[in-house]
Amino acid sequence: MKGTLLVARSEWYRDLRSRAGWLLAVVIALVPVVRVFAWRVAEAPDRLRRAQSGAAASADELAGAGWAPLVESWRFGLVLGGLALLIHFARGLAGDRDSGIARLAVTRSVSRTGLVGGRALLAPLYVVLLVAVTGASAWLAVRANYGLGDLVVDGYTLMTAEELFAELRRSVLLTLPALVCLCCAGIAASALARSAVGAVALATVAFLGFDLFKEVLGRKALLVFSSHVPSIFDESAMAEMVQVALGYSDAGMSEQAVNAALWLPWPQAVLALALAAVVVARRPL
Amino acid sequence: MAAVEVRSLRKRYGRNEVVHGLSFSVEEGAVYGLVGPNGSGKTTTLSCVLGLLRPTSGDVRVLGEPPGRLHRLGGRLAVVFDTAIAARELTVRQNLRYLARLNRARPWRDEDELIAEVGLEPLADARASSLSLGQRKRLAIAGALLAQPELLVLDEPLSGLDTLGVRQCLRLFRRLSESGVTLLLSSHRLHEMQEIVSHVGVLLGGDLRVDGPLDEVLGRARGCYRVAATPLDRARQVAEATDGVEVLPAESPTELRVRVTGDAAPRLSRALVEGGCELAAFEREQESLQAVFEALVDEYVAAEGRS
Numbered sequence: 001m002k003g004t005l006l007v008a009r010s011e012w013y014r015d016l017r018s019r020a021g022w023l024l025a026v027v028i029a030l031v032p033v034v035r036v037f038a039w040r041v042a043e044a045p046d047r048l049r050r051a052q053s054g055a056a057a058s059a060d061e062l063a064g065a066g067w068a069p070l071v072e073s074w075r076f077g078l079v080l081g082g083l084a085l086l087i088h089f090a091r092g093l094a095g096d097r098d099s100g101i102a103r104l105a106v107t108r109s110v111s112r113t114g115l116v117g118g119r120a121l122l123a124p125l126y127v128v129l130l131v132a133v134t135g136a137s138a139w140l141a142v143r144a145n146y147g148l149g150d151l152v153v154d155g156y157t158l159m160t161a162e163e164l165f166a167e168l169r170r171s172v173l174l175t176l177p178a179l180v181c182l183c184c185a186g187i188a189a190s191a192l193a194r195s196a197v198g199a200v201a202l203a204t205v206a207f208l209g210f211d212l213f214k215e216v217l218g219r220k221a222l223l224v225f226s227s228h229v230p231s232i233f234d235e236s237a238m239a240e241m242v243q244v245a246l247g248y249s250d251a252g253m254s255e256q257a258v259n260a261a262l263w264l265p266w267p268q269a270v271l272a273l274a275l276a277a278v279v280v281a282r283r284p285l
Numbered sequence: 286m287a288a289v290e291v292r293s294l295r296k297r298y299g300r301n302e303v304v305h306g307l308s309f310s311v312e313e314g315a316v317y318g319l320v321g322p323n324g325s326g327k328t329t330t331l332s333c334v335l336g337l338l339r340p341t342s343g344d345v346r347v348l349g350e351p352p353g354r355l356h357r358l359g360g361r362l363a364v365v366f367d368t369a370i371a372a373r374e375l376t377v378r379q380n381l382r383y384l385a386r387l388n389r390a391r392p393w394r395d396e397d398e399l400i401a402e403v404g405l406e407p408l409a410d411a412r413a414s415s416l417s418l419g420q421r422k423r424l425a426i427a428g429a430l431l432a433q434p435e436l437l438v439l440d441e442p443l444s445g446l447d448t449l450g451v452r453q454c455l456r457l458f459r460r461l462s463e464s465g466v467t468l469l470l471s472s473h474r475l476h477e478m479q480e481i482v483s484h485v486g487v488l489l490g491g492d493l494r495v496d497g498p499l500d501e502v503l504g505r506a507r508g509c510y511r512v513a514a515t516p517l518d519r520a521r522q523v524a525e526a527t528d529g530v531e532v533l534p535a536e537s538p539t540e541l542r543v544r545v546t547g548d549a550a551p552r553l554s555r556a557l558v559e560g561g562c563e564l565a566a567f568e569r570e571q572e573s574l575q576a577v578f579e580a581l582v583d584e585y586v587a588a589e590g591r592s
Contacts, residue, residue, distance in 0.1 A: 003356055003389070010386035018374045100370035104428075107335050107364040107438075109389035111356045285337050 003110030007118020010105075011092070012125075021088075025133065028081045032138035035073035040145055061153065066146025067164050067245035070138055071171075075238040077134030078230040082179055083204070085126055089186030090203035092119055093280070095196035103285045112285075116187060116277045120269075123183035127176060135172070153247040167244055174237035174253075174261040178228035181265035182207070184272040185225075191276035191283075208232070222257055225265035237261055287346075288313045288436045288467040289334060294343035296329050303329050305491045306343070311469050311484070313435075316462050318478040319471040320578060321488030327471040328367070330488065331440050334469075335364060348436055359389040360432025367441035369421035371413035377424055378409050384428040399427040404453055418445035426454065430461075437461065439470045443477055455481055479574040487578060489585045495577070506576045509533070510550060513540040513566035514557055523560040527553050533580070534587035540566070542583065 015021050093115060096102040106112055142148065151159045159167070186203050193199035211231045214221040221227045221235070230236045237258075243249040253261075289311040296304040304326045311317040321327050332338040334345050336352030345352050348361055355362055371380050381396040400409050403423040413421060422445055429437055442458075443451050451474075458481050462468055472478050478485070485502050487495040495502050514520035520541060524530050529549030535542040545553060554567050570576045 003387075006387055006389065010383055013379075013386055014372055014375060014383055017379055020374065099373070100366055100368050101372060103335075103337055103366060104364065104370050104384070105387050106337070107355055107362060108384075108387045109356050109359050110387060114356070284332075284339075 003105075003108075003114030004117035004121060006108075007105065007110055007114050008121040009118075011118060011122055015122075024084055024088075028077060028084060028130070029133050029137045031080050032073035032077040032134050033141040035076040036069050036138065036141035036145060039069040039072060058152070058155065060150070060155070060157075063147040063149035064151040064161065064164075066142045066148045067151055067168075068242065069146060070142040070148065071168060071238065071241045071245045073141060074135055074138040074172075075230050075234065075236075075242060077138060078130065078175060078179070078238060079232065079234070081130040081134055082182055082229050082231070083207075085123075085130060085179065086182050086186045086203050086207055087200050088126075089119060089123065089183045090189045090193075090199040091196045093187060093190035093276075094193050094199035097285055098196050106285060112281045113277050116191065116273060116280055119187050120184060120273050123180050123187075123269075126183065127179040130179070131172060131176065151245070151247055158247050158250060159244070164245065168241055171237040171241035174258060175228060175230060177262060177265035177269075178225045178236070181225040181269040181272070182229050184269040184276075188272040188276045188279075191279040219256075222260040223264060225268045228261040228265065286313055286349075287311060288315075288348055289317075289469055290344075290346040291330070291334060292344040294330065294333055294345060295341045296326075296333055296338060297341040302341070303491050304333070304340075307488075307491075307493050309486050309493055309496045311436075311467060313467050314462070314465055315484050316458065316468040316470070316482045317484045317486065318482035319469065319486050319488060320473070320475060320478060320574070321471075322473075322582070325488040326491040327488055328440060331438060331469075331471055335438065361435045363429035363432065363434035363437050365422070365425045365429045365437070365439040365442055367444065369418055369425045369445070371416070371421050371424050371428075373414040374412065376410050376412050377405055377416070380413055380424060381428055381431060385431050388432050393431050394433060399430055402430070402457065403427045404450075419447055419450050422446060423450065423454075426457070434466060436467045436469065439468065441472055442470060443472055443474045451477060475574040475578055485574065487581050489581060490589070494581050494585065499574075502577055503572045503574065506570050506572045506580060508545050508550075509570040509576070509580065510543050510545060510553075511535075511540055511566065511568045511570060512543060512553075512557070512564075514562040514564050516562065517541065519560060520557055520562045523556050523562065524553060527556050534584045537583075542570075542580065 093102065102115055105115060148161060150157050150161050151164055189203035190199045193202050207226060210224065210226045211233050214227055228236050230238045237253055240253050287310040291310065292308050294304055294307040295302060307330060319327050319330065329338065333340045334347060334352060336355050347355055348358055350357055372383055375383055377400060378396050381399060385393045400406055403426055405420060405423055405427065408416065408420060413424065416424065426442065443454060446454060455477060458468060482499055484498050486493050495505065512520060517539065521532060524532050524541060524543055527549060529546045530553050531544045533542040533544055554564065557564055
């Protein structure tokens with residue numbers, strides 16, 4: 001493994017002791033809470049209007065009213081958390097090259113490939129942590145304000161709580177490969193850029209730029225991993241799940257979109273890491 | 286066996302060749318000092334040795350491994366870079382633990398013991414971002430000693446250190462050398478280098494002008510004099526005509542450098558006075574690395590026709 005595990009272990013050690021890292025983690029954990037609060041504030045006028053017109057939500061409707069804010073706030077956490085992960089991985093290797101730590105590592109037990117591999121090894125771990133932290137914080141915030149029963153609209157049960165939970169679980173799982181690939185894209189940007197600032201700029205401009213213009217590509221945009229990452233102009237499984245939780249749609253994602261989200265990010269992640277490894281192997285540290 | 290073996294090393298950046306076919310070796314247990322002015326190719330040479338730069342041509346072996354495979358050496362090799370690298374967000378103690386995790390070799394030396402050895406006890410829990418350059422340098426040295434290396438490479442280890450820090454480091458290097466660790470150092474601080482090195486290589490303009498045991502190198506300054514006399518041309522003619530006197534290249538336009546053997550020194554001074562020269566100075570050069578270095582720079586500048 002040529003030091004891949006050593007890099008993963010040492011970077012994990014460093015990240016755990018970084019004040020900025022902890023601060024960022026706390027901010028990201030708070031994002032879903034703030035989003036639930038904002039949701040509650042935004043729906044207050046509508047609740048009041050319905051109450052005044054004598055069409056207040058029934059007890060059944062209220063019992064399942066938490067699904068939409070849960071999914072939306074979780075999605076919101078993943079949008080900002082994904083961006084933070086992209087920046088973290090883009091800054092990592094380039095920052096270590098700037099500070100000289102990368103030089104130090106390769107004169108110890110780490111090969112240049114190990115510098116890339118070690119960070120890549122941390123990507124799934126960070127993605128799982130991000131999903132878990134944002135999910136837990138969204139769930140806690142929603143449980144304090146809403147119920148998570150069956151989804152009932154106008155007296156009809158659109159979906160049971162079990163069905164919604166299964167759908168939500170599937171949506172979250174579908175975003176995982178894209179989020180891991182996003183981290184790998186960050187590593188590639190880190191290897192390509194000449195400095196940490198350049199790497200962060202390259203990664204964020206490419207990601208947000210694609211997000212802005214992906215509509216132009218139509219269905220072809222689904223072939224790019226970035227389309228499956230929760231983002232500002234979101235077309236990910238989580239965005240689709242928000243529609244489901246609101247009771248606007250029960251069609252779910254197409255089979256093609258599901259397969260694209262599940263399988264296409266992996267080869268793209270490998271490609272990004274291979275590119276990073278080649279660049280790091282050739283460039284002076 | 287040589288701990289470091291460099292053969293015909295060349296490094297070119299575009300059309301500019303900065304290292305011209307260097308060859309030298311550092312024997313096990315030696316303290317080898319690579320000295321030279323800024324831009325002479327010291328750091329480039331060390332970077333090629335450490336696999337951080339790809340040589341244009343030539344062969345390098347570090348503890349028997351080529352530069353691209355130094356990670357196989359584990360803790361046998363340690364490096365202290367001139368920029369005193371440390372993870373700024375970590376404390377001194379955490380930095381040592383972080384560096385320990387980058388090495389495959391075991392066991393580690395105790396962090397507190399190392400921190401005490403480099404005199405950083407009061408700062409053990411201070412973040413690296415709050416340390417001065419000298420303190421970070423000491424931290425980097427402590428990090429290098431974590432795995433008890435066989436070979437320690439130090440690029441400008443004394444720059445940025447105060448007098449006390451320099452003394453502490455020199456004592457430390459001496460102790461390491463006595464315990465059998467091979468040291469390869471580059472430095473501008475010739476006086477301090479002379480105190481600890483056993484071998485020295487002088488780099489000028491990408492060429493290794495002198496390479497050998499310290500005694501041998503200092504011998505180059507043996508019998509060297511600086512002669513300030515007017516008219517200088519006449520003085521040069523007299524010196525060249527005197528037996529046992531060799532006129533050396535000199536940078537200064539107002540003095541000669543000569544090397545004398547046997548009793549040639551008093552004969553030369555007499556001959557200069559009798560030859561009608563007005564003698565302002567006739568001084569023996571010290572046998573120091575500084576003197577050898579200055580003489581080599583004089584020769585280099587005279588040969589290159591530049592200052």
